Amino acid sequence: MAVLVIADLNAGALSDNTHKTVSAAKAIGGDIDILVVGKDAKSAADAAAKIEGVRKVLLAQSDDLGHGLAEAIEAVVVPLMSGYDAVLTPATSQGKNFSPRIAAKLDVSHISDVVEVVDASTFVRPIYAGNALETVQSSEAKKVITVRPTAFKAAGEGGSASVEDVDAGAGAGATKFVGEEIVKSERPELTGAKIVVSGGRAMGSAEEFQKVIEPLADKLGAAVGASRAAVDAGYAPNDYQVGQTGKVVAPELYIAIGISGAIQHLAGMKDSKIIVAINKDGDAPIFQVADYGLVADYKTAVPELMSALG
Amino acid sequence: MKVLVPVKRVIDYNVKPRVKSDETGVDLANVKMSMNPFCEIAVEEAVRLKEKGVVTEVVAVSIGPAQAQETLRTALAMGADRAILVQTDADLEPLAVAKVLKAVIDEESPNLVVMGKQAIDGDNNATGQMLSALLGWPQAAFASKLEISGDKATTTREVDGGLQTIEAPLPVIITADLRLNEPRYASLPNIMKAKKKPLDTKDIASYGVDTAPRLKVIKVAEPPKRGGGIKVETAADLVAKLKNEAGVL
Numbered sequence: 324m325a326v327l328v329i330a331d332l333n334a335g336a337l338s339d340n341t342h343k344t345v346s347a348a349k350a351i352g353g354d355i356d357i358l359v360v361g362k363d364a365k366s367a368a369d370a371a372a373k374i375e376g377v378r379k380v381l382l383a384q385s386d387d388l389g390h391g392l393a394e395a396i397e398a399v400v401v402p403l404m405s406g407y408d409a410v411l412t413p414a415t416s417q418g419k420n421f422s423p424r425i426a427a428k429l430d431v432s433h434i435s436d437v438v439e440v441v442d443a444s445t446f447v448r449p450i451y452a453g454n455a456l457e458t459v460q461s462s463e464a465k466k467v468i469t470v471r472p473t474a475f476k477a478a479g480e481g482g483s484a485s486v487e488d489v490d491a492g493a494g495a496g497a498t499k500f501v502g503e504e505i506v507k508s509e510r511p512e513l514t515g516a517k518i519v520v521s522g523g524r525a526m527g528s529a530e531e532f533q534k535v536i537e538p539l540a541d542k543l544g545a546a547v548g549a550s551r552a553a554v555d556a557g558y559a560p561n562d563y564q565v566g567q568t569g570k571v572v573a574p575e576l577y578i579a580i581g582i583s584g585a586i587q588h589l590a591g592m593k594d595s596k597i598i599v600a601i602n603k604d605g606d607a608p609i610f611q612v613a614d615y616g617l618v619a620d621y622k623t624a625v626p627e628l629m630s631a632l633g
Numbered sequence: 634m635k636v637l638v639p640v641k642r643v644i645d646y647n648v649k650p651r652v653k654s655d656e657t658g659v660d661l662a663n664v665k666m667s668m669n670p671f672c673e674i675a676v677e678e679a680v681r682l683k684e685k686g687v688v689t690e691v692v693a694v695s696i697g698p699a700q701a702q703e704t705l706r707t708a709l710a711m712g713a714d715r716a717i718l719v720q721t722d723a724d725l726e727p728l729a730v731a732k733v734l735k736a737v738i739d740e741e742s743p744n745l746v747v748m749g750k751q752a753i754d755g756d757n758n759a760t761g762q763m764l765s766a767l768l769g770w771p772q773a774a775f776a777s778k779l780e781i782s783g784d785k786a787t788t789t790r791e792v793d794g795g796l797q798t799i800e801a802p803l804p805v806i807i808t809a810d811l812r813l814n815e816p817r818y819a820s821l822p823n824i825m826k827a828k829k830k831p832l833d834t835k836d837i838a839s840y841g842v843d844t845a846p847r848l849k850v851i852k853v854a855e856p857p858k859r860g861g862g863i864k865v866e867t868a869a870d871l872v873a874k875l876k877n878e879a880g881v882l
């Protein structure tokens with residue numbers, strides 16, 4: 324048995340999602356190799372080589388790979404698959420973008436968003452916005468899987484795998500990168516943060532969101548999240564969205580401010596260790612999952628919280 | 634120019650799904666069903682392209698049971714020109730859906746496919762990417778903006794950290810994200826008109842595609858419930874509890 328893990332890079336650096344996906348690979352068993360794709364990704368590959376329990380790191384570099392174009396990544400992975408029984412990718416928006424293509428090319432099913440590895444062919448995944456957990460068994464020759472990183476502990480460091488170059492593939496074909504707008508932030512990355520402070524529609528404007536949510540997040544060293552309603556209204560950027568169709572987070576502490584708790588939002592945060600809700604409506608569904616609920620207007624509650632934190 | 638829009642009939646997004654007590658699946662008996670929200674966004678985008686004069690025909694396709702005709706009528710009422718139901722009572726996996734869609738596309742030869750990024754029942758987020766790989770057409774997934782000019786599609790995509798813009802020659806596969814547009818409600822006159830628009834029903838077997846399930850569903854269980862929490866009176870109480878009881882500060 325050999326498993327290929329596709330590394331996740333954040334601004335060119337190896338992200339913790341990779342370590343978590345390696346843990347899922349260990350639950351499957353066998354030799355584990357990591358594939359790093361990108362542009363100037365040698366240092367990320369060196370970092371991947373230090374993950375404990377990794378046999379070797381494969382490095383593929385090109386411009387198209389640097390832009391994460393789905394066709395380009397698929398073209399690198401598919402030829403490598405003759406040597407692997409499974410390929411695991413973190414279920415980030417990039418992973419979700421290319422991983423199903425690999426399955427289609429190999430003519431096997433895609434197993435999306437795995438939260439538990441029961442054995443080498445049996446996996447658990449959430450469906451219906453996390454309102455059900457489906458256990459599926461695959462008897463196919465190759466498994467193509469995306470892994471929900473928050474469901475796995477990060478594999479440790481201490482390895483010293485070799486790094487070898489592999490073919491960078493044929494590129495993205497007809498698809499061309501035009502440009503990107505990436506939000507730069509000094510705050511911790513949302514999906515890996517220990518504390519997340521999220522704001523909802525109650526904020527009413529982008530200025531209010533920045534005035535209320537961000538200082539609290541900064542005081543707590545937290546990442547900032549948002550409900551869909553807040554993102555749709557332009558109070559927060561799209562990649563802040565937490566939920567069924569946004570990011571999934573599971574921090575030690577999740578603070579929801581002015582968020583009602585629709586099932587689509589809960590799908591992205593209900594596995595947090597401690598949930599705090601501040602909402603002026605005592606009947607808001609968010610209180611059904613909150614460990615600590617404060618029924619209050621955020622306009623008074625957040626300043627009080629700021630001063631209580633000192 | 635022709636655009637094909639695959640639409641799926643799913644549990645309505647406002648309904649809280651309940652797991653069956655025998656753990657074989659989610660109980661859909663007497664549950665409100667609707668068009669998958671992301672498919673609504675895809676239909677809206679296709680209809681807008683027609684209204685702008687970019688495309689001349691919008692064809693909606695659903696693979697599913699006879700009741701999926703209702704979903705297709707909704708697409709027609711929103712402005713699609715005609716519909717195809719590929720009828721089956723089986724619950725198909727994304728790979729099978731992609732293969733059937735490929736067979737439909739081989740017949741229909743659209744210039745563009747606009748579909749949802751995710752169906753909110755299986756939450757797979759896989760079919761569009763698979764279809765693109767099977768057809769060898771460029772893929773623009775998680776689109777929040779789409780512009781077609783000449784034979785080129787420019788798509789802004791929602792990615793980790795922000796937005797990315799890519800460009801590809803037609804034909805392409807677009808998958809719609811939430812912020813691509815806000816779907817319209819069909820007006821009563823349009824609902825009436827939709828009843829007269831053509832809706833073809835085809836037997837899935839006529840496409841000769843292997844749609845047998847690849848995965849065996851062992852069980853569908855309810856997720857662990859969170860224990861009930863408490864209400865605190867003040868922000869100061871909250872901070873004290875987070876420090877002393879929860880130990881997270």
Ligand SMILES: Cc1cc2nc3c(=O)[nH]c(=O)nc-3n(C[C@H](O)[C@H](O)[C@H](O)COP(=O)(O)OP(=O)(O)OC[C@H]3O[C@@H](n4cnc5c(N)ncnc54)[C@H](O)[C@@H]3O)c2cc1C
Nearest residue numbers: 523524525550551552566567568569581582583588603621
């Ligand atoms: C296909 C689909 C996918 C979706 N995906 C997601 C997703 O990934 N993530 C997501 O979040 N949503 C998602 N949604 C949307 C979801 O259904 C809800 O509409 C959304 O989560 C609501 O956001 P909200 O809680 O901020 O707004 P609302 O539901 O409007 O709630 C605002 C809350 O603020 C409270 N409030 C108002 N004023 C104050 C005040 N002064 N002080 C304190 N509290 C106040 C109100 O009591 C209310 O509870 C999706 C929907 C669909 C159809």
Ligand SMILES: Nc1ncnc2c1ncn2[C@@H]1O[C@H](COP(=O)(O)O)[C@@H](O)[C@H]1O
Nearest residue numbers: 639640696748749751752757758759760
């Ligand atoms: N049975 C189906 N019939 C038509 N389109 C479908 C079907 N299943 C999935 N799709 C399309 O594929 C998209 C993504 O679905 P999924 O990959 O299942 O999350 C949906 O939004 C639809 O556009």
